[in-house]
Amino acid sequence: MTHHADHELAQDTIVVASGRPPREHDAPVNPPIVLSSTFHEAVDPAVGDRIYGRMSNPTWDPFEEALGQLEGAALPALVFSSGLGAAAAALSLVPTGGVVVMPRHAYAGSLSLADDEAARGRFALVRVDVADTDQVLATLDTADLLWLESPTNPMLEVADLRTLIAAAKAAGVTVVVDNTFNTPLVCKPLDFGADVVLHSVTKYLAGHSDVVLGALATSDAAVRTDLLKHRTLHGAIAGPFEVWLALRGLRTLALRVERSQANALYLADKLAQHPALTRVRFPGLATDPGHQRAADQLNGFGSIISIELADVAAGEALVAAVRLWLPATSLGGVESLIERRRRQPGEPATVPEALVRLSVGIENPEDLWADLEQALAPLRPGGDSTR
Numbered sequence: 001m002t003h004h005a006d007h008e009l010a011q012d013t014i015v016v017a018s019g020r021p022p023r024e025h026d027a028p029v030n031p032p033i034v035l036s037s038t039f040h041e042a043v044d045p046a047v048g049d050r051i052y053g054r055m056s057n058p059t060w061d062p063f064e065e066a067l068g069q070l071e072g073a074a075l076p077a078l079v080f081s082s083g084l085g086a087a088a089a090a091l092s093l094v095p096t097g098g099v100v101v102m103p104r105h106a107y108a109g110s111l112s113l114a115d116d117e118a119a120r121g122r123f124a125l126v127r128v129d130v131a132d133t134d135q136v137l138a139t140l141d142t143a144d145l146l147w148l149e150s151p152t153n154p155m156l157e158v159a160d161l162r163t164l165i166a167a168a169k170a171a172g173v174t175v176v177v178d179n180t181f182n183t184p185l186v187c188k189p190l191d192f193g194a195d196v197v198l199h200s201v202t203k204y205l206a207g208h209s210d211v212v213l214g215a216l217a218t219s220d221a222a223v224r225t226d227l228l229k230h231r232t233l234h235g236a237i238a239g240p241f242e243v244w245l246a247l248r249g250l251r252t253l254a255l256r257v258e259r260s261q262a263n264a265l266y267l268a269d270k271l272a273q274h275p276a277l278t279r280v281r282f283p284g285l286a287t288d289p290g291h292q293r294a295a296d297q298l299n300g301f302g303s304i305i306s307i308e309l310a311d312v313a314a315g316e317a318l319v320a321a322v323r324l325w326l327p328a329t330s331l332g333g334v335e336s337l338i339e340r341r342r343r344q345p346g347e348p349a350t351v352p353e354a355l356v357r358l359s360v361g362i363e364n365p366e367d368l369w370a371d372l373e374q375a376l377a378p379l380r381p382g383g384d385s386t387r
């Protein structure tokens with residue numbers, strides 16, 4: 001535990017210092033992995049709440065403490081078996097028969113999960129363009145839960161988080177923000193008044209593409225109790241080893257995000273001038289429709305770039321031709337990944353077929369550019385794409 005009552009620690013210190021074992025002689029500096037499905041009964045049943053491994057595990061605690069602190073939550077976060085497991089718990093906050101407002105573009109799994117719940121009659125679903133503030137505001141009168149993701153996956157639309165969250169709270173609407181793309185280093189939605197922050201820990205927080213995990217953070221004790229109850233009863237719990245890896249990954253989050261964001265800015269500028277591309281979506285570009293909002297509300301522009309090529313064949317050819325970039329889904333790892341998103345069956349039809357999402361990693365930016373450049377060269381108008 002890190003207590004520095006006289007001085008508020010910066011985010012890039014919290015990632016390193018939080019979630020450490022107590023400073024005792026011979027104590028380890030890193031928390032151990034506890035592999036136990038059950039725990040000794042307390043002598044006094046009023047004390048001790050570990051009980052059983054679906055309810056808690058000591059390996060979860062330091063990660064939950066660190067993420068809670070990073071998000072500025074008054075309470076420790078809750079870790080789940082996946083981002084989507086966390087999303088299911090967050091959606092359980094909606095009363096049956098209620099109304100959920102969701103972005104038309106967002107992580108496809110979250111969209112499909114909400115569609116599925118709506119189809120079963122759990123709640124009604126209203127889809128909005130989150131970049132269109134008036135459109136979102138117009139839905140709030142009848143909404144129970146507003147789901148936000150910004151920048152959206154993979155369209156990179158930027159929402160006016162500050163305005164939307166304030167209006168939703170004033171209307172008594174519960175706000176859940178998927179903060180996966182930003183990380184708490186770039187945005188702290190609880191500071192804007194959001195009720196719950198969601199992470200696919202699989203991505204930047206763990207950062208090495210070696211675990212699947214999710215998490216929720218909240219400052220509201222009653223909401224946390226409901227989310228914890230959902231986790232315990234539905235059983236979407238994390239394995240201790242995965243959570244230990246996530247905390248290990250979190251230690252370098254600030255360095256990784258700094259580097260991948262710098263790489264993304266560098267690459268986006270170059271891509272914006274490339275004749276083989278019809279559009280580059282990246283909030284860091286001054287010409288991007290979300291640029292000003294992102295500059296005003298976020299502490300960085302993220303490390304995801306979406307590019308559009310002439311057609312599907314060109315998109316597929318680019319993914320097939322890269323040598324350093326890895327053709328794989330997912331994002332937020334140290335390695336750069338490339339994917340034509342519409343290959344995924346759940347992706348909305350309004351995502352262009354020829355959109356290719358780049359998850360920029362921490363490699364040398366010149367190497368990343370050289371690889372893209374050689375793969376894009378035959379796709380230039382008049383280029384030889386038959387090789």
Ligand SMILES: Cc1ncc(COP(=O)(O)O)c(C=O)c1O
Pocket residue numbers: 082083084085107109110149153178180181199200201202212213214330
């Ligand atoms: C923005 C976003 N939210 C949530 C998820 C779901 O997380 P997981 O794959 O860990 O279940 C993803 C996964 O790609 C994502 O990109």
